[in-house]
Structure formats: structure tokens, C-alpha cells
Amino acid sequence: MPKIAKRYEGIELSLIRQINALATPLTIDLGLGEPNLVPDEEFLEMARSASTTSWRYSANAGSLEVRTVLAASLPTEVDPKTEVCITAGTEEGLYSVMQAFIEAGDEVLVPDPGFLAYPTLVRLADGTPIAYPIDPDGWRILLPELERSITSRTKAIILNTPSNPTGALVDRPTLERLVEIAEERDILLISDEVYRELYYEAEPPTLLGSSKNVIFLGGLSKSHGMTGLRLGWVVAAEPLMSTIVRAHQYVATCASVFSQDLARRIFENREWNARWLVRARAQFAAQRSVMLAHVESLLEVEVPAPGGAFYLFVPVPACRSVDLARALAKEALVLAIPGSAFGAAGEGFLRLSYATDPERIRHGVERIASHLRQGEK
Numbered sequence: 001m002p003k004i005a006k007r008y009e010g011i012e013l014s015l016i017r018q019i020n021a022l023a024t025p026l027t028i029d030l031g032l033g034e035p036n037l038v039p040d041e042e043f044l045e046m047a048r049s050a051s052t053t054s055w056r057y058s059a060n061a062g063s064l065e066v067r068t069v070l071a072a073s074l075p076t077e078v079d080p081k082t083e084v085c086i087t088a089g090t091e092e093g094l095y096s097v098m099q100a101f102i103e104a105g106d107e108v109l110v111p112d113p114g115f116l117a118y119p120t121l122v123r124l125a126d127g128t129p130i131a132y133p134i135d136p137d138g139w140r141i142l143l144p145e146l147e148r149s150i151t152s153r154t155k156a157i158i159l160n161t162p163s164n165p166t167g168a169l170v171d172r173p174t175l176e177r178l179v180e181i182a183e184e185r186d187i188l189l190i191s192d193e194v195y196r197e198l199y200y201e202a203e204p205p206t207l208l209g210s211s212k213n214v215i216f217l218g219g220l221s222k223s224h225g226m227t228g229l230r231l232g233w234v235v236a237a238e239p240l241m242s243t244i245v246r247a248h249q250y251v252a253t254c255a256s257v258f259s260q261d262l263a264r265r266i267f268e269n270r271e272w273n274a275r276w277l278v279r280a281r282a283q284f285a286a287q288r289s290v291m292l293a294h295v296e297s298l299l300e301v302e303v304p305a306p307g308g309a310f311y312l313f314v315p316v317p318a319c320r321s322v323d324l325a326r327a328l329a330k331e332a333l334v335l336a337i338p339g340s341a342f343g344a345a346g347e348g349f350l351r352l353s354y355a356t357d358p359e360r361i362r363h364g365v366e367r368i369a370s371h372l373r374q375g376e377k
Contacts, residue, residue, distance in 0.1 A: 007124055014116050015322065015341035022329035028364040030352045031335030033164065035310065037225030037280055042272055050262040058257050060249040061241075062086025062233075066260045069267040070233060076209030082238040085245050086260055088252045090194040090219040090232035094121055096247040097190060097215055097234065102127035106155035109146065112343035113313070115164045115192070119343075127155065131343055138304065139168035139313070143177055150181070156188035157181075161204055162195040165342045165351040166313045167306020172205040182213040188240075189214045194232065195309040197223040197277050200285050204308055212237045215244075220263055222309070223280060231259040284310050284354070290361050291354035298369040310355040313339065313346075317372060321347055332371040334364045 012018070020032050039047070061067065067080035078084060087093035094117065102108060102125035110118040112131035119129035132146040146157070157178065161170040182189045191207040191214060208216045219232030232255075234244055254260075266273050288305065291312050296302050303312055316324060321338035328334050339349030350368075354361055 007126065011120060011123065014120075015325075016116065016337050019325050019329055019335055019337055022326065023335055024333060027329070027333045027335055028360050028367065029335045029356065030354075030361070030364045031337045033222070033311070033353055033355065034227055035222055035225045035280075035284075035355045036357060037283070039225070040276075042269075043224075043276070046265040046269065047262055050258055050265060053257070053261045055257060058086075058254045058260060060085075060254055061245045062255055063257070063260050063264070066264045066267075069264050073267050073270075074208060074235070075206065078209070078235055079238070083235055083241055085234045085241060085248055086255045086263075087219075087232045087234055087248060088255045089221060089230040090192065090217050091117055091121075092230070092248070092252055093217045093219075093232045093234045094118075094190070094192065095124070096244055096251055097217075098122060098125040098127070099251070100240075100243040100247040101125075101188060102155055105153060107151060107153045108155060109149055109157040110343075111141070111158065111160060111163070113165055113339065113346035113349070114158070114343055115160055116341050116343075118158050118160075128153075130154075131345075132157075133345060134163075134166070134168075136345075139163065139166040141170060141174050141178075143174060147181065150185060150187070154185065154187055156190050158190045158192065159207065160192045161206075162193075162199060162306070162308025164195065164309055165311050165337070165339070165346065165349075167309040167311050169199070169202070169204045169307040175205055175207055175210070179207070179211045179214070183211055187213065190217070191215065192217050194219045195222050198281060198284060198310060199308040200281065200288070200305070201307060208235060212239075215240060220266070223277060224266065226259070226262075229256065229259040229262070231255060231263050287354040287356070287358060287361060288312075290358040291352065291365070294362050294365040295352070298365050299372070310353055312352045312354060313349050314352055315348055316350050318348070321350060325350065328368060328371055332367040334367040334371075336364075336368065 067084040071078040071080040098121045104126040106127040108122045122129040216235040221227045325338040337351040339346030
């Protein structure tokens with residue numbers, strides 16, 4: 001049997017997918033980040049219309065028409081011809097960025113806790129991920145510790161706001177200091193803002209347009225319930241983008257032209273899109289309230305309300321979070337993602353998704369509480 005490539009030694013399916021594989025028809029899913037947004041008739045009509053368009057390749061960077069309407073929707077001026085690449089989801093965008101800029105000997109700072117794909121994508125580009133700490137008191141970036149992690153080998157810093165798994169937003173002063181650091185040290189700032197449109201009390205500040213060192217990523221998967229259609233984008237200055245497009249070409253050729261055309265129709269239909277996003281935020285805000293209330297009453301834990309996304313990072317009794325998550329899946333028939341999946345600092349937590357209906361949230365938290373009480377006996 002031929003040996004696997006060395007870069008894949010020790011790399012397994014993510015813990016999110018491993019836990020999800022334990023689901024049965026009776027399982028309540030509070031694990032996978034799958035938004036429970038139901039398309040209205042206008043959305044469905046846009047999809048039907050998109051299905052009748054050409055199925056031929058687009059340009060590698062995406063249809064210029066799509067890039068143009070996307071650029072017009074962004075809060076800063078962007079050249080759609082040279083500074084935008086449409087990708088097969090945000091994760092493919094991240095993969096292409098890593099392949100474009102990271103090589104052996106490079107270090108990339110990743111948040112801890114943070115989205116589990118970040119360190120793996122760095123390793124697949126032969127780089128070394130270096131965790132920077134997030135303060136559990138409000139899940140704030142600890143800037144002094146981050147700065148101490150920077151070395152002569154640091155090539156990039158990955159940022160995620162709103163955060164998966166905590167839902168925290170990065171405040172503007174922190175973003176401004178990160179830009180200063182990136183420009184002083186000539187480091188890339190890779191800003192994953194795929195949850196940017198899903199916020200509650202305040203719109204998240206963004207790194208988009210703040211520096212030539214910034215690479216911005218977004219997508220429609222979470223805000224529009226289009227996870228399976230794989231539509232994301234990368235925005236960066238032209239000298240960076242030309243290499244990203246080359247990397248993207250050899251990964252995906254181009255994003256799905258159906259998904260691109262649907263995205264074009266969404267961005268062109270500005271009034272509908274604004275109404276859709278208001279409804280999506282209101283729906284997740286209501287589900288967030290249900291989750292917070294049941295976690296507090298049933299698990300007897302008070303968790304600050306996250307500012308964005310649709311996750312609650314919940315502290316649990318002392319045990320290995322992965323063991324607890326597997327037991328919950330097999331014995332309590334509820335999926336929850338172990339905090340350790342998101343880095344060493346995530347140990348002692350479960351990530352619960354409130355992207356499901358209120359009754360399932362209630363029953364899911366009840367099952368977790370019942371399982372924990374049985375463990376205390």
C-alpha cells in the first residue's frame with residue numbers, strides 16, 4: 001500500500017464531523033453550524049431563475065458581473081476586476097490563501113479558541129500554526145500575548161469576527177492595533193468574517209479596506225442558509241489577489257456558476273436582501289434568547305449573550321470535553337461539539353448551536369442537563 005503524503009499524517013476528519021457522524025434519526029443536533037433559515041418565495045424564485053442560466057465555466061475569479069455587484073454591496077470601495085475572487089465557500093478561500101502565501105518555515109498566528117480548520121489549513125501549506133490566547137472574560141483578544149507570539153517567521157495572523165465558536169466580536173481599537181502591527185511587521189491579516197451579517201446589538205467593525213496587508217473573507221453560507229451551495233469570496237489588494245486567484249484556479253477552477261448567479265440576484269435585489277437579513281437576525285436573536293434561558297435554568301450556567309453568529313460556548317463540569325460530547329451523542333441523543341476541537345483553551349466547554357427551532361433547543365439542553373445529573377450520582 002503506498003504511503004500517504006506526509007502533510008496528511010495526523011490529520012483526521014474534524015471533531016465536528018466525527019461527532020455529527022454519531023447522529024441517529026432521534027438525535028437533536030445542537031452541533032453542526034447549519035442555519036435553520038427557510039427560503040421565502042422570492043428567494044426560491046431567484047434560485048429557479050439562476051438554474052436556467054449558463055452552466056459553462058466562469059472566469060477563475062468568478063463572473064465579473066457577480067464580482068461587480070458584490071463589490072458594490074461592500075462598505076468600502078473595491079475594484080471588482082482585480083481585488084475580488086469568488087470561491088467555493090469561505091473555507092476554500094482560506095485554503096487558497098494559505099496555498100498562495102504560506103510555506104515551510106512560516107508561522108501563522110491562530111486564535112485559541114478558534115475555528116478548528118485554521119491550524120489544519122496552515123499545516124497543509126507546510127506552515128506552523130501558533131495559538132494566540134483569547135480571554136474567556138468576554139472572549140477578547142489578548143493583544144500583549146499576541147504581540148509576544150510574533151517572531152521573524154510570522155507570516156500571517158488569522159482573525160475571526162464574529163467568532164466561531166464563541167460568537168464574540170472584535171472591537172474597533174483591537175482591529176486598529178492589529179492593522180498597526182501588521183504594517184509595522186509586514187504581516188498578513190487574514191480576516192474571516194463569514195458571520196459578519198449575523199449580529200445582534202451592534203454591527204461588527206470590519207478589517208475590510210483598512211490596510212493593503214488585509215485579506216478579507218466572506219460568504220453567503222451562514223447569512224442566507226446556503227451552506228451546501230458553497231459560495232464565498234476573498235477581497236484583497238491586487239498584488240495579493242493575483243496569487244490567490246492562481247491558487248484558487250488549481251483548487252476549484254471556479255465557484256459553481258449556479259451559486260454565483262444566485263448570489264448576483266441576491267445582491268442586485270437590495271430591498272429584498274435587506275429585509276432577509278433583518279429577519280435572519282431577528283430569528284437568531286429569538287433562538288439565542290431561548291438557548292441562554294435554558295442553559296441558565298437547566299445547566300445552571302450563566303453565559304454572556306454572544307454578539308454575533310449562532311453559537312454559545314458553555315462551560316461544563318471538569319471532564320474531557322470530547323468524552324462528554326461522545327457520551328451525549330451516544331447516550332443522550334444530542335449533538336454538542338467539544339470545546340477542545342477549537343484549541344487547548346476550549347477544553348472545559350461545549351459549543352452549542354442555536355441555529356434550530358426553540359423546541360429542539362429546549363429538548364436538547366434538557367437532555368444535556370439530564371445526562372450531567374446522572375453523571376453526578
